[in-house]
Amino acid sequence: MSVIIPIKGVKFLIDNKCLALKFEKKWFSLSSAVLNGGFRKVKTIVNYQVDKDFSDENPEAFLRKVLRNFPKPIVGLMTAADITKFSLKTIRGNLPICALVTAGISNAASVGEKINRMQNLSTINIIVLVDGCLSEACMVNLIGTITEAKSMALIDLDVRSKFSGEAASGTTTDAIVVACRGKGEKIKYAGTGTKLGMLAGKIVREAVKESLRKQGFSPNRPFIQRLEERGISLNQIIDFILEYKPELKSFSKEEIRKIIEEALKDVNVVSLIMAGLRLEEDKAKGLIPGMKKNIDSTLIDKTFGVYIAKLINGDYGAQEFFNLHKTKLLKISKLGVFSRSVIEGLLAGVSSKLKAIG
Template identity: 35%
Template sequence: MTTQPFRRGAASYASPLWPELSIRYETDHISIACGRSYETLSNAPYRGGPGSGERFVNWKVPLNYDCADPAAMMHEALIRWGYDPAKAVGLQTAAHLTHAAFAEEAGDECRLLVCASAGTGNAARAGLARETFSAYEPGTVNLIVLVDGKMTESARVNAVITATEAKSAAFADLDVRDRSLGRTATGTSTDAVLVAVSQSERSRYVHRYAGAATTIGNAIGRLVYAAVHEAVRTQGEP
């Protein structure tokens, strides 16, 4: 089951499964604070790649956004908000954050929470020739996948793949089209995925794979599909 807590003006979301998370909606960003460092893997414009973080931020960028140096702009914004830039991982978007969707469940030796923000104005189909660009633009489908459990680094890569496949499945089922090609879109041209894992000592089992046929991969896929489907389906609603 998914929820969109910020559509009716709520300033925070209290996860029933994961109450220690601090999830807040501010005027121009969503902040998820974990209270401790998580191992991360992402293509986030700010502190992406393999790394760590204890706060994950999805920023709706301003009209004066400078795509020439997104990391520098994000660094300035984090300081302005009072967050430690060295402990944050930052995503950026032009989509409405009020319509961000959350999905969560207790899995096999883990807890999972997914947050998806989505817009489809620049929907694109991978695998076909198209116009390209070199400058960074803010992502339109941003996925934050939190895992309270243990995963190997390769399993985190697997989780990124599974989340991406689930996003594409949601696009296909909603018949989102690449406007320039007229074909079903697989995502947008600027999507981002962040997987963050607690590596908590409470978990005895280490997940080494996260494909669709594993318990954790199946759960990640279902949650991402549900959250993306809800965020995309409602993007034009109040």
């Protein structure tokens, strides 16, 4: 694979599970890398791809061994994401900048939440090169800006935590490398309001999104997938329909699945469900003025549900929604008043449609 890094004296190599950057002369780096993290002078930066089931009590020693033939000093990262699905974004001009990203989100998480241990290392690894001279404080500052850009990219794609379903801020094993040539006028700051911060932030945000798209994570992924990312699975929906309406057991699960998927092709249905889920998030954070967190019911939550059911199966769907809403049978965990209403609307619309077919 022929890739040109538009910075003099830097070569790109991808081969045998290694994505590497080689420097003719030593560059200055700061990183959270597994191998030789911290402030370092460096001649090689390598992102090494491990197997999905990789497990080693001493990953630093493992990397030191597998990367032993690269020029030293070296900084080493690791990931289970496919390194051939990398994204490279560049800024040319008076201050050339490159962002090289590999991204996987199998262990995406929301910062501050309780994390269960995961072995999968499909992490987001970000390497940013700046053809200039950055102070140590500036390099620290730039890592902060890069982290913000990464989190904004995940928000752009609505990536959710694998542990809670909340908006993800990163993965549990992300790593960042910042490296500079160390020549020219010293740059002291790299916050979001600086030229360096704005340029680096822009290309990192773009590169993270592009790498995730290459890995198959599409912003236009099926809506049922977005529900599952929030802890609402298709199988749960089907099981509840059969529990609520036992007479529908004459239908196979595959037949019910097709009716649900057909309902979710309607952009109006999807928009109302998404609006209810977003509203639920704002309610949980106390962002809806005048609304108490322990509210039981409101006019607006019923409005979402009844219109979703009506869009799916007209007045019959709407009536089924009110019948279902009264039962309070919905048992999908972590559903608040708005999210419960929109899922009840989907269930009522689909149930009434199946009843009409049967």
